[in-house]
Amino acid sequence: MNTVYMDNNATTRVAPEVVEVMLPYYSDLYGNPSSMHTFGGQVGRAVEEARGRIASLLGARPDELIFTSCGTESDSTAILSALQSFPEKRHIVTTRVEHPAVKNLCESLDKLTGHKHRITQLPVNSDGTLDLALYEESLSDETAIVSAMWANNETGVIFPIKEMAEIAKSRGILFHTDAVQAVGKIPINLSQVPIDFLSLSGHKLHAPKGIGVLYVRKGTPFVPFIIGGHQEHGRRGGTENVASIVGLGKACDMAAKQMQDENTRVKALRDKLEDGLLASIPHALLNGHKTLRLPNTTNISFEYVEGEAILLHLDRFGICASSGSACTSGSLEPSHVMRAMGVPFTAAHGSIRLSLSVYNTEAEVDFVLEKLPPVIAQLREMSPFWKSEHKGKIGSSQCKCSCS
């Protein structure tokens, strides 16, 4: 059975070209980049070359990048650094739809640091967008850092990061963005956007898992998270993950070249998929703003059916997708993103995310368009709420859930 992989916001295929440039660093070129011999030195040069390629995708300076082990480490490093740089400031502004890498960290700060923190989690509109006026109001002299994701992993909705960073800068507040989903998919130019910290993760842009980058603007105060050797100029201890760094450099090069393709061909595929599903399946609702969105992501709710059941049926056809339903997350409530957007329960439990990449083809889109509608119809046939009189009306709930 062929795999139709449409879960690229979860992780991506490592590009064959990336694997190829990595392999020598697992065999012949095993030197330590810090060593004082030519054998290690050549490895050190490869790391620096990769750093340059990544910096150029971001419009950053190479010395502004710190290699980390993943996006999550980058997020933790940035936020904890800001809090240590300004120990008297105990307020953080973030949003209700952040990835757990930011959300759970912020919610555990009191336990972690032994100090009380005030966390403002900005609400989002029903289309997942943010209200800039509310954001501005939330900032205060107490605010140590703002952390807002560039693009949302579940819906693909893009936040106005440039405006937000400018507002923070004008107030002298540090600004961090989790750009794990944005890097490689949409153009980013840090020479034009006054961000202090930016996180990215290799495995979301066809590099391997276990490599991340934290961008720290030159001049921004920085306190390291992992302390050890002098690697990364003392900003992150630990011998470099050389092969992955080299792979990430290649992946960034490729992303820069493919950005156009991503925003035209991949976007066209996404649109065809989305429009097709919305047209052929009644009671299907788009989650997230129609245009302020990553070109590769679509998130659709199918009312009266449950997400895990849909995923398992798709799995039978080799189609990989994901869901914000309660059952798939192992919790009992739908995802915090769906709840923050106020998606009605009838729909939140049946949300499906399809996220594409440059490797997807039109034939695959057609395949999903053929297979998904009957799955929904079959599950609805089985659903006690699916009645023929359900025309456009959203079901009413009897149970008073907290997730409003």
Place this chain on the structure above:
Amino acid sequence: MWEYTDKVRDHFMNPRNVGEIENADGIGEVGSLACGDALTLYFKLDDTGKIADAKFKTFGCASAIASSSALTEMIKGIPLEEAEKITNQDIAEYLGGLPKEKMHCSVMGREALEAAIAYYRGIPLPMAEGEVVCECFGVTDLEVKRAIEENKLQTVEEITNFTKAGGGCGKCIPRLEEILREVRHEAKPLILDQRPGRLTTLQKIKRIEEVLEREVRPALRKDGGDIELIDVDGDFVIVSLRGACGTCKKSQTTLKEYVEKKLREQVLDTLIVEEGK
């Protein structure tokens, strides 16, 4: 991904007895859309009191559908009195086991059967008679108690796995702990932690409500406004401003500078007041 047995997969992919029965003798409806799963069970008896036919409709995940399908297979052809004895463990066993987080699906099957039998006999559903302890998922104390007894549950987490209670806002967790202690005949710890900041959520809510009623509401009402407590989640107090306050541009200031200040002074100095949507 969940580890499902082949039997669960089979009953999910090829569910038996999907549908409705016209003029059914028993109909049991449990769950709701909001809760994420729901089941309607139908059965018809023959002249001898045996279940001649059973059908179901289910909204939910794979294990909910499989549990419903299994249940209908288990009860077909047996006398009502015997069907009545089926427990959630029996359903889970029939399926070769369920992941522990999914045990509530088997409980839902059993409850639907009970509801259908109560419908047939024209008596009120015994479990629904209890006091609702978990509002998020509409679970009564009787349901919680029975789940603890029949499945020998030891922790609140297990109660949540089996009944869903406690899996939403978490407000009911202190009460679930109490029930757990009651059923397992354990005495309450004698020394209650009295430090501020160690209030249970229930205590917090009570005190917050008192302050709102005593001081905040009278002040807001003077200006034609009102306030409602929506939720308390850790230190976060979610409120909704009503009436004139709801549309007033100054409402953020009112919340932070007035409501939050009052609550911090009188309840807990770490509280953060936010407006719910």
